[in-house]
Amino acid sequence: MNAEVRRPTVAIVGGGFSGAGVAYHLAWLGAPMKIIVFEPRALLGAGLAYGGSDPNHRINVPAAKMSLIPADEGHFLRWVNETGAISDDPDAIAGDGSAFPQRSVFGRYVNEQLRPFLESGAVEHVREAVTQIKKQGRRWTVESDNTSVHADFVVIATTHPEPRLPSPLLSTLENDPRLIADATAPQALAGVKRHERLLIVGTGLTMADIVATLDAQGHYGKITAISRRGLRSKTHAKTARDPFGDFSNPLPQSASELLRRVRETVSRAAAQDIPWQAVIDSLRVHAPRFWPALPVAERRRIVRHLRVFWDVHRFRIAPQPEAIIQKRVDAGVLQFVAASIENLEASASELEVVLRISKSQRRLARTVDRIILATGPNHGAILSSQPFLKGLSDDGFLCADPLGLGIACDAQGRSLNIQGHPDETLWIAGPLARAAVGELMGMPQIAEFAARVANNVFEAAREYA
Numbered sequence: 001m002n003a004e005v006r007r008p009t010v011a012i013v014g015g016g017f018s019g020a021g022v023a024y025h026l027a028w029l030g031a032p033m034k035i036i037v038f039e040p041r042a043l044l045g046a047g048l049a050y051g052g053s054d055p056n057h058r059i060n061v062p063a064a065k066m067s068l069i070p071a072d073e074g075h076f077l078r079w080v081n082e083t084g085a086i087s088d089d090p091d092a093i094a095g096d097g098s099a100f101p102q103r104s105v106f107g108r109y110v111n112e113q114l115r116p117f118l119e120s121g122a123v124e125h126v127r128e129a130v131t132q133i134k135k136q137g138r139r140w141t142v143e144s145d146n147t148s149v150h151a152d153f154v155v156i157a158t159t160h161p162e163p164r165l166p167s168p169l170l171s172t173l174e175n176d177p178r179l180i181a182d183a184t185a186p187q188a189l190a191g192v193k194r195h196e197r198l199l200i201v202g203t204g205l206t207m208a209d210i211v212a213t214l215d216a217q218g219h220y221g222k223i224t225a226i227s228r229r230g231l232r233s234k235t236h237a238k239t240a241r242d243p244f245g246d247f248s249n250p251l252p253q254s255a256s257e258l259l260r261r262v263r264e265t266v267s268r269a270a271a272q273d274i275p276w277q278a279v280i281d282s283l284r285v286h287a288p289r290f291w292p293a294l295p296v297a298e299r300r301r302i303v304r305h306l307r308v309f310w311d312v313h314r315f316r317i318a319p320q321p322e323a324i325i326q327k328r329v330d331a332g333v334l335q336f337v338a339a340s341i342e343n344l345e346a347s348a349s350e351l352e353v354v355l356r357i358s359k360s361q362r363r364l365a366r367t368v369d370r371i372i373l374a375t376g377p378n379h380g381a382i383l384s385s386q387p388f389l390k391g392l393s394d395d396g397f398l399c400a401d402p403l404g405l406g407i408a409c410d411a412q413g414r415s416l417n418i419q420g421h422p423d424e425t426l427w428i429a430g431p432l433a434r435a436a437v438g439e440l441m442g443m444p445q446i447a448e449f450a451a452r453v454a455n456n457v458f459e460a461a462r463e464y465a
Contacts, residue, residue, distance in 0.1 A: 007032055007033055007034055008032070008033045008034070008152035008153065008461045008464050009033060009034040009035075009036065009149065009150065009151045009152050009153070010026065010031075010033050010034070010035055010036070010151060010152065010153040010154070010155060010457060010461070011036050011037075011038065011140065011142040011149050011151035011153070011154050011155070012035070012036065012037045012038065012154075012155045012157055012429075013038050013130045013133075013142070013154065013155065013156050013157060013158055013388070014037075014038070014039060014047070014156065014157035014158040014159065014430070015037045015038070015039025015041065015044040015045065015047065015125065015157075016039070016045070016046065016047020016048060016049065016050075016051075016157065016159060016430075017045060017046075017047055017049065017050065017110060017430075017443075017446060017447075017450075018047075018157040018429045018430030018431075018446055018449075018450050019037055019039065019044075019047075019155070019157030019429065019430070020037070020044050020045035020047075020068075020110050020111075020114055021068060021110075021429075021446070021447055021450030021451065021454070022155050022157060022429050022450050022453050022454045022457070023035050023037050023044070023114065023117070023123050023454075024068060024110075024113055024114050024117065024123075024450075024454075025450065025451045025454030025455070026454045026457060026458060027114075027117040027122040027123050028117075029454065029455070029458050031454075031457075031458045031461055032461060032462065033152075033153075033461045034124070035117075035122065035123045035124065036123075036124045036126060036142075036149055036151070037123060037124070037125050037126065038126045038128060038129065038130045038142065038144060038147075039125065039126070039127065040127055040128060040129045041127075042127065043107060043108070043111050044110075044111055044114050044118070044123075044125055045068075045107055045109075045110030045111040045113070045114055046104070046107030046108075046110065046111065047107070047159065048159050048184060049103065049107075050103045050104060050106045050107030050110070051104070051107050052103060052104060052184070052186070053104060053186070054102075054209075054213055055089075055102050055216075056209070056212040056213050056215075056216045056321075057102065057103045057104075057209050057212065057213070058092070058100045058101065058102055058103060058318045058320055058321065059100055059101060059102075059103055059105075059106055059318065059443075060100075060205060060233075060315065060316060060317055060318045061316075061442070061443055061444075062094075062098040062099065062100065062236070062240075063076055063077040063080055063098070063099040063100065063101055064077045064098065064099070065443075065444065066106060066443050066444075067444075067447060068109070068110055068113050068447060069447070069451075070444070070447050070448045070451050073444075076106065076109055077099065079109050079112070080099060080101060080105070080109070085101060085105050085108070085109070086099060086101045086102075086105065089101065089102065091320060094318075094319040094320070095319065096238060096239060096240075098236075098240075100318040100319065100320060126144065126147050126149075128144035128145055128146060128147055129144060129145075130142055130143065130144050130386075130388045131143055131144055131145065131387055131388060132387065132388050132391055133154060133388045133391065133392055134391070134395075135395070135397065136150075138152070138425075139151065139152055140152075140153075140154050140425065140426070142154060152425060152461070152464060153425050153426075153427065153457055153460065153461065154425065154426050154427065155427045155428075155429050155453060155457065156389075156407070156415070156426070156427065156428050156429070156432070157428075157429040157430045157450075158386065158389070158430075158432070159430075160377030160379070160382070160406075160431065160432070161377050161378045161379070161381045161382050161385035162181075162182065162377070162378060162385070163181070163202075163373055163374075163375040163376065163377060163378055164375070164378035164381065165181060165373065166201065166340070166341055166375075168341045168342070168343060168344040169181075169201075169341065169344065169371060169373070172344045172345070172346050173344070173346060173351075173371065176346065177191070178346070178351060178369065178370045178371065179370070179371050179373070180192075180370060180371070180372040180373065181373045182373070183206060183209070183210050183372050183373065183374060184206070184209075189210065189213050189214060189217070189372075190217075192214060192217070192219060192370060193219075193221075193369075194217070194218050194219050194220055194221065195220065195221045196219070196221045196368075196369040196370055197221050197222050197223075197366075197367065197368045197369050197370075198214075198221060198222070198223045198224070198368055198369065198370050198371070198372060199223075199224050199225075199226065199351075199353055199366060199368045199370075199371045199372070200223060200224070200225040200226070200371075200372045200374050201226055201227075201341070201371065201372070201373050201374060201375055202225070202226075202227055202373065202374030202375040202376070203225045203226070203227040203230060203231060203232045203233075203336055203374075204227075204232075204233055204311065204312070204315070204374065204376065205233055205315055205317060206374040206375075207225050207232070207374040208232075208233060208317050208321045208322070208325060209321070210372055210374055211223065211225075211321065211324060211325055211328065211334065212320070212321040212324050215324045215327075215328070220333065221333070221369075222333050222334075222335075223328070223333060223334045223335070224335050224337060224355075224366055224368070225334065225335070225336050225337070225374075226336075226337045226338070226339045226340065226341075226355060227338065227375075228308070228338065228340060228358055229308055229338050229358060230336045230337050230338030230339070230358070231308065231309070231312045231338075232312065232317075232325070232336055233311075233312050233315055233316055233317040234277075234312055234313050234316050234317070235316055235317060235319065235322050236277065236316050236318075236319065237275040237277040237278070238275075239275075241274055241275060241277070241278040242278065243278055243279075243281040243282035243284075243285050244265065244269050244274050244278040244279050244281075244282050245261075245262075245265035245268075245269070245278075245279050245282040245283070246282070246286070247261060247262075247265075247282065247283055247286040247287075247290055248286040248289040248290050251289070251290050251293045252290055252294070253294075253298075254294075254295075254298050254301075255294075255298045255299075255301040255302045255305070255306065258290070258294075258302070259306065262279065262283060265279045265282075266279050276313070277313075277316070280313050280314055284314060284442065284444075284445070287437075287438035287445075288411075288437060288438060288445075290438075291437065291438025292411050292436065292437075292438070296402050296403075299402075299403055299435070300402070300403055303403050303404070303405065314442065315442065337355065337357070337364065338357065338358040338359075339355040339356055339357050339358055339364060340355065340356050340358070341353060341354075341355060341356075342354045342355065342356040342363065350367050350368070350369060351367070351368050351369065351370075351371060352365070352366075352367055353365070353366045353367070353368060353371075379404055379405050379406060380400070380404055382400065382406055382407060382432065383398060383399075383400055383407070389407075392426075396417055396418040396419075397415065397417050397418075397423065397426060398415055398417070398426075399416065399417070399418050401434075401435035401436065402435065403435040404435075405432075405434045405435040406428075406431065406432035406433060406434055406435055407428050407432045407433065408420075408435070408436075409422075409427075409428040409433050409436050410422050410436055411436050411437060412452065412453075412456050413427045413428055413429060413433060413449065413452065413453040413456060414426070414427060414428075414456070415427060415428050424460050425460075427453055427456070427457060428453075429449065429450055429453045430446060430449070430450070431446065433449065437449060
């Protein structure tokens with residue numbers, strides 16, 4: 001008489017795009033395992049990025065280049081056309097005919113792909129946040145407030161930690177309603193009066209979302225947006241072009257060599273009337289090959305000195321919010337300044353801010369009514385951002401990556417413990433694995449990595465069974 005073979009269980013912590021992508025691909029592969037996703041939100045697949053309801057927030061990549069299925073780049077756009085998802089949103093179509101739907105549309109798309117697996121029971125959704133993960137023998141115990149699951153494999157697909165408050169804001173405005181520390185929270189900007197003078201700390205894509213929302217609310221007050229270099233996200237090319245340039249043959253050996261080759265390739269592209277965006281797209285395509293081959297010291301140099309330039313060129317702004325920003329800049333009511341907050345004094349009626357201009361001894365004074373935080377995630381706090389992550393770190397199962405971008409893992413997604421050894425049962429998916437992979441913030445790369453992790457867990461489950 002044959003003994004019954006127990007199906008292994010995989011617990012996926014986080015049901016945004018990364019976690020939903022891993023669950024989808026595991027289910028699609030017909031993985032011989034029980035798949036459980038822990039996600040407090042009702043809609044699997046939306047997460048923080050695609051779960052909001054603000055109609056002014058659009059995807060920043062053309063719909064034709066976004067897909068849950070890496071091998072089928074046009075999958076999302078076909079779904080949009082087949083379902084009429086933007087039929088009541090004429091502003092979604094840009095001047096070149098590209099579609100930039102509201103972000104919530106993409107969240108619904110991902111959820112619809114998962115729905116058949118949820119309805120069949122192939123994927124189970126636990127609408128609770130994980131509080132603790134403990135290793136017991138060969139298995140993991142994953143706990144939330146009301147649920148405890150024994151899992152053979154765990155995939156961590158949580159989001160970034162919240163931004164860190166600059167010290168002048170923390171010491172002066174902590175718990176003051178005039179500081180909006182999380183502009184992504186529902187209705188976070190609803191209390192901003194139309195005439196109010198604003199200081200936005202951060203000049204990237206979050207700033208663009210804030211300005212688009214305020215503009216739709218009829219806000220006309222002056223806005224000063226600051227960051228260390230004062231750079232704003234670049235726009236898409238007027239016409240789509242194929243990636244241009246080769247950055248993996250031969251592999252670059254240093255940060256300076258990579259920068260030199262990028263500059264040379266941009267020059268060659270310009271001579272052929274090819275926009276710089278095509279070069280950056282090629283760099284993104286080749287990153288999975290050259291990034292792991294670079295010495296850690298060279299990767300650190302890139303993160304420290306070049307990441308901000310990469311971010312503003314790679315993570316481009318959709319044409320709709322770009323038009324709003326440019327309109328306000330032209331009207332003189334939006335100014336970008338390369339500066340940091342040196343001093344802040346708060347009275348009952350207004351906030352007096354002294355800005356220190358970057359690479360200068362100059363100072364700039366601003367009187368504002370509110371300050372809105374739009375900086376990037378506090379990467380260094382990832383392992384203390386949630387109790388279960390801190391527990392895994394304290395137990396030696398997780399550690400921060402050497403670049404300070406997320407959690408240490410290998411290029412396949414296997415977590416690295418405190419001794420640097422990979423764990424076949426504990427996996428990292430999504431942008432928290434960025435240090436190992438290189439480019440893991442753009443949608444195509446996140447989708448590709450989710451599929452890779454799913455395939456790797458699938459193979460590990462087959463061996464386990």
